[in-house]
Amino acid sequence: MLRFISGRLLKAVVILICITVLNFFLIHAAPGDPAAVMAGEAGDADPAFLQQLRERFGLDKPLYVQLWIYVSSVVQLDLGYSYRQQLPVLQLIGERLPATLLLSLSAFVISLGLGVAAGAFASARQGKWADTIISLVALIFYATPLFWLALMGVLLFSVQLGWLPGFGYETVGANYTGLARALDIFLHLILPAMTLGLFFMAVYARMTRASMLEVGRLDFVKTAKAKGLRPGVIQHRHVLRNALLPVVTLAGLQAGQLVGGAVLIETVFAWPGIGRLMFDALSQRDYNLLLGVFVVSAAMVLLFNLITDVLYRLVDPRIKVAS
């Protein structure tokens, strides 16, 4: 297992370095002076600062030297400086990362939990009205633009009904501490996490349902029926366990989309995470910050993938560690 994890970690590091190289070429492919692109001011940045950037990244040296300087500074966790915010990019991201992790992990748990439950429930009642309704709802959520769902959630639960806060991470100026603060954050988390979760719930529900129906036709399920096991036991112990494997794989693949969804959700709910930071970077043309957020979100996705890979191996004893 250790060898497997270290192998996967190595792969993740290689991918991250490739992303850095991609970033480098993006900066150079962008219209305009690379120094101006990095400064994010498109021409009217402080000339002294531009000169400083040119010297630091060797922008008058050959391209491969520049590439080396850029990649090695990112590898040393130096993501550059946000000229707009007057702070190092890494520090800006570090401050916002916990909020994004809280949001995306809650959404992940909600979507996987509800999705698998709904899919399993639907497959056990194949062709009945409960199945039809669940399948239809999943189909609709799957086609809904995430940001629109979020807006409609705010409109209904926050503006119309006034049940939940639709804005921010906690009540501004309330200065809660301890448990009261945790509760406050929890209340603010419900709407964004549910919206982000509902979209992915649809994906997992469809997958779980299809996968369970497929496994349900296999021979060992017939054997279990012939043994006289109760249908509930067969569904839980035999079918669901085997049907979950493709769902776990899918969960890893969807991690990238979850992070992308977080950008939209954080923008709508003014959630102070790295997605919101990306939006700010966009509106201020702060490319250094934008690319920094991109690298960090890619790293997050790789971490999610690694976790699901490890989970996959724990769930499925058939896969030998050596393979």
Next chain:
Amino acid sequence: MKDFWKRFSQNRGAVVGLVILLLVVVLSIVAPFIYTKSPWAMVQRPFIPPFTMDAFVLGTDPMGRDLAAGLAHGARVSLLVGLVSTVVSLLIGIPIGAIAGYFGGWVDDLLMRFTEFFQSVPSFALAVVLVAIFQPSIYSIVISIAVVSWPPVARLLRGEVMSLRSREFVEAAVLSGQTHSTIIWRQILPNTLSPIIVLASMMVAAAILIESSLSFLGLGDRNIMSWGYIIGAGRTVIRQAWWVSFFPGLAILLTVLALNLVGEGLNDALNPRLARKGR
């Protein structure tokens, strides 16, 4: 063809999807004739609620623009962006997948590592970065959607080509001295058409969602009225004018739903042996 239609129409959802899709297509075609004025034109006072004035069924936005006109013009943008970016991603994904699957070995390894790289990058974030760096325009939007959407095409094609590669008719073609490119074009690719069509219909749906998300974030083409842009513009006034964001979102939802339903119907009709598997 008759069989195809029979199998397609057995899927009731697919027929409903096809009807919705045709309505959107018709709307996008007739839009410039019904709403002759630019959708950007300010035609009435702002904030007219929907269903209160016959001339402006869906009301007006905070700038006094006709929401129905915006929706009608936006339909064409959404469909075109969805269609063109799907074609571009097929143009990237099909050669990569076909070459990887046909030649195997180190070529396959190299191309698949390349594909995996694009799959492990958060796709929407990459699309955002690409559009931002190359400046928002209809071209940069189409290209970036294509750049993040081709990996599934390549993987699908690779699998299909690998299984076709060992079939007798391909071996016969090899023995008859046909070149690699002739074999790929004439013998193999035509046989991969049905799964590609099914995938493509779902990709158009996904592309429409990505385009609307980009426009919503303010990364749309400034000269083009799109559904995502209208939602983004209505966002700040959602408390006063819910309809500005509501209707375009509903339009996206219906179009994407229709495309996904049609995709499932096509799957039933084109791959009859596989179709009923997951039901």
